[in-house]
Amino acid sequence: MVNDGHDSNWVYNKIEIQSGQLFHDKKHLQHAVKKWFFMGKKPFKVVIYNPTTYDVKCLSPGCPWRVHGYLPKGENNFLASNIVGHSCKLSETVVKRRNMTAKFVATVMYGEIVKKTCISLFQIMLAISNRASYEISYDMAWRAKQKDANGDRVLRCAFWSFGCMIEAFKHCRPVLCVDGTFLTRLYKGQLLTCIGVDANDKVVPIAFAFVEFENAESWLWFFSLIKRAVVCERPNVCVLHDRHKGIL
Template sequence: MFNNREAVLTVVKNYNIQRNAEYRMLESDSLKYHYRCKQFTIGCPWSLHMALRYNLNYWQPSYRKIWMEKQKAIAKIYGDWEESYNRISALLQALQECLPGTIHECIVVPYYNVNMIDREWSWFDKVFWPFPLCIEAFKHCKPFVSVDGTHLYGKYKGMLLIAMAQDGNNNILPIAFSLVEFETTESWSFFLSNLRQHVTPQPGILIISDRSQVIRANLNAPHSGWHPPSAYHAYCIWHMASNFNSRFKSA
């Protein structure tokens, strides 16, 4: 418990200096703080929620906030379903039963209650899924796939990674999806490796992306499966034109 917000900031700063780590502030206002280690997405569990208790006039960890984060994470996929977090495996299995052949890869990370692992819970981290009809349809599409990511707006945040194909009539066909927290090397590796394994195993595939260094690093990784002659990489001309116009507005 802390008497004021300055004490909270000082403790967080000193703690991270001692452990030689960097943190990022995800949320901050007069009522609450939310900090997380910058290495959170690659395994560091450190995260802190602090909230002001008006009636007692002190700051303390917000365990309600932690629970709300769990609900928000799973709600990115399933909406506001009570207790859905604890039944994520059953829900993914239900998706397979409704659409036989649906593939899903879900990653969770350990949940820490203060400094102890709570083995009854896990944090939702990321999920990948393609629909079986999309996988089958891609076999009859042009032999290239475009990948991109977009921010989720509204009540819940995060990133949607998506792969798209094009049929003979130039219609766009989404073929794979992934929900992740941030656009990181790890999240793109998760998406691209599953895309190659489950959806686009055909030889000679062309993959198109923007000039993201994270995407390029994953495609060039030794065991990515995206190397010539099995696969080829090209940059999206639309992104290049957009970046050129943004930088040279008077050209």
Template sequence: MESDNLKYQGRCKEFGNGCTWLIRIVMRKRKSTWEVRRYNGPHTCMATSISSDHKQLDYHVICARIFPLVRADASVSIKVLQEATEATYGFKPSYRKVWLAKQKVVAQIYGDWEESYADLPRWILGVIFTMDGFVALLKTSPVRVGDQVDEDRVYFHRMFWTFPPCIEAFRYCKPLVSIDGTHLYGKYGGTLLLAIAQDGNLNIFPVAFALVEGENAESWSFFLSNLRRHVTPQEGILVISDRHNGIKAALESPGSGW
């Protein structure tokens, strides 16, 4: 209820609702000691609604604790981070607090969402200059302000990419690719499309990727046409899929190359 350099007063969250626990402590300046002036204890409230969290244990404080854990493994679960924070401070923060803290730490390490998308063109150029044969196709769309087009800005639409080792390795794999998409649950959503190959020892590895707005005929056509052009130009390639309508339309399109 109150907390400063001269006094501290606290009470149960269920005070007045079946619980009377209360404590009041003040500073005695002459003796430089704290004195308990009121204490309605011991606290016997067994309400299950009492939280083990602490309001001053906000996500800014949690950030400092979990930073090395997230830096070592960005996929570390919220549950593990909760337990690590509780072991340090004695209070178990809520799932939301730790989730917010992890998002802040990820942004500190890798950059936030806006920075990441804005860095894509520079990242593509960097990989092209350092990896001969790298393929990346970035599609953007214009930004409209009312009826006008902002010539100085564009926004992300789609991207296809593959690496030279993927292209080279596919020549020695079975003549088949398995394709599928998975939804992304970040700030901007979208869908990640992948093509997977298999070698003679039944090892599997991804050979091509695309980040698109969702699974539809246009996005699958974008992915499959580039997959055909850059990775799987061989004849007689078998395609394994879940027969999504977008995949069927893209494969049957006359200009797809399949």
């Protein structure tokens, strides 16, 4: 994965994306594509954008440049493939700011803004100019700083189970039903739930968690906390689920 400055799992020395590179998710792939384009001063447009595919191409007429990324079936990480090189020259391209967004600036400047909350907007504008040779507006610098200052990438997951729920499970049947659902309002992500059943066949809420994605990593984390906080040393507890690929 191309290093985004704060949470990459795969790091390559080159800025260019290479065929076969893995990315934690589509957002990391998008950031890598933008970073590559801004360094080369060659604008691009998105051809395909959906939950499992991200495909972009160069805006210069006749240039075959293309990056195709997709989520392989049964996998959790995006894979870059079909990387075609540029045939256009820098002088033939028109550098536009259509791909420069406040979100991208916030990602690039994340470390500096979080560590130095007093950083001025002019310093952000100058930093982007030095790194990517692009001029951004005062307004865009302000919106980028607000995104990072609000800490919208700090809380990635949260687990909770109240004492009354933990105590209730001691008197329930040794069965746990787990499932995940989408969050559709202001905050996106997944809500993982764990439900028990008492002797009267009544539903008893046991534990909940907010996660970014419903995958093997998030389910393993959720199950480990249920084991530690709720199940403890109770043996032979059966888990019922919907056969989500992250659990299997």
